Amino acid sequence: MTVQIEGVTLHLAHPDELPVRWVGQDEVMRQLLAAWLVLDEHDLPMNPRLLGKPGVGKTTLAYAAARRLGREVYIMQATIDTRPEDLLVTPVIEAEGRLRYVASPLVTAMLRGGICVLDEGNRMSEKSWASLAPLLDNRRYAESIVAGIKIKAHPNFRLVATMNDDASTFDLPEYIHSRLQPQITIDFPEREEEYLILRENLPFGGDEILQYVADFLQLAHAAEERYTVRDGINIARFTMKLRAEGTPLRNALEIAIQQTLGGEARRYGRAV
Numbered sequence: 001m002t003v004q005i006e007g008v009t010l011h012l013a014h015p016d017e018l019p020v021r022w023v024g025q026d027e028v029m030r031q032l033l034a035a036w037l038v039l040d041e042h043d044l045p046m047n048p049r050l051l052g053k054p055g056v057g058k059t060t061l062a063y064a065a066a067r068r069l070g071r072e073v074y075i076m077q078a079t080i081d082t083r084p085e086d087l088l089v090t091p092v093i094e095a096e097g098r099l100r101y102v103a104s105p106l107v108t109a110m111l112r113g114g115i116c117v118l119d120e121g122n123r124m125s126e127k128s129w130a131s132l133a134p135l136l137d138n139r140r141y142a143e144s145i146v147a148g149i150k151i152k153a154h155p156n157f158r159l160v161a162t163m164n165d166d167a168s169t170f171d172l173p174e175y176i177h178s179r180l181q182p183q184i185t186i187d188f189p190e191r192e193e194e195y196l197i198l199r200e201n202l203p204f205g206g207d208e209i210l211q212y213v214a215d216f217l218q219l220a221h222a223a224e225e226r227y228t229v230r231d232g233i234n235i236a237r238f239t240m241k242l243r244a245e246g247t248p249l250r251n252a253l254e255i256a257i258q259q260t261l262g263g264e265a266r267r268y269g270r271a272v
Helices: 026-036 058-068 105-112 126-130 191-201 207-222 229-244 249-261 263-268
Strands: 002-005 008-011 049-052 073-077 089-093 099-103 115-119 141-144 149-152 158-164 183-185
Touching: 026 058, 026 158, 026 183, 049 058, 058 073, 058 115, 058 158, 073 105, 099 105, 105 115, 105 141, 105 149, 191 207, 191 229, 207 229, 207 249, 207 263, 229 249, 249 263
Parallel strands: 008 099, 049 158, 049 183, 073 115, 115 158
Antiparallel strands: 002 008, 089 099, 141 149
16 A cells, blocks of 8 residues: 655555454443543544553553454554654665655554554654654644655544553653543453453453452452553463463463463462
């Protein structure tokens, strides 16, 4: 797919297709969808950020909300090395020295009226965020210095940034912080919701294992450990694989917990 902007041909990215479904925590889903609403011709969609510990489902929520609206979804992974041109347009040298301009997932979503999930956005530097400032306010455009073009966002374009609340991330500059509102916080699910998430991700899993892991996670949450349902899925999956190789259930659970999270995590296990 290509589009022409000011005489420059941009090659577009493909949307992401993920086999995920959001389970439970309906309130955060409502908040995210509300932030994207446009109530009047003078209104604009907001650019929410989803904040929470790694593994609590921020990307899953963003993807599921976008699919609920029936939109194409483009996920862009931010890192400490993400440059402004990575966010917008990247030049690629083709045969005979010709330049091919490749649009990022973000720019593709802008042009096609899709939804961009900027994943782990607070791992990016201020320089990269600065290139998005006009997009995140009422101007709703981005300028590619590399391609020499101004790219206007489609009216249906929406953006959400996911952010981890750990120490390995940058603080957002204030002028970006004020453009990424509201902040929607995702916390650990309740026990029944956590069990349903495990069941959704591991429909082939034995109920005894999934119930055990749900109890394990709740005890860890109560002790303010940072273990998440993603860790629980890995524990349950490894336990099932060990069982398939003949390891007794109790031993399989202990091994899976230790080798997924470390020996200290075994304190939150219970007798089987």
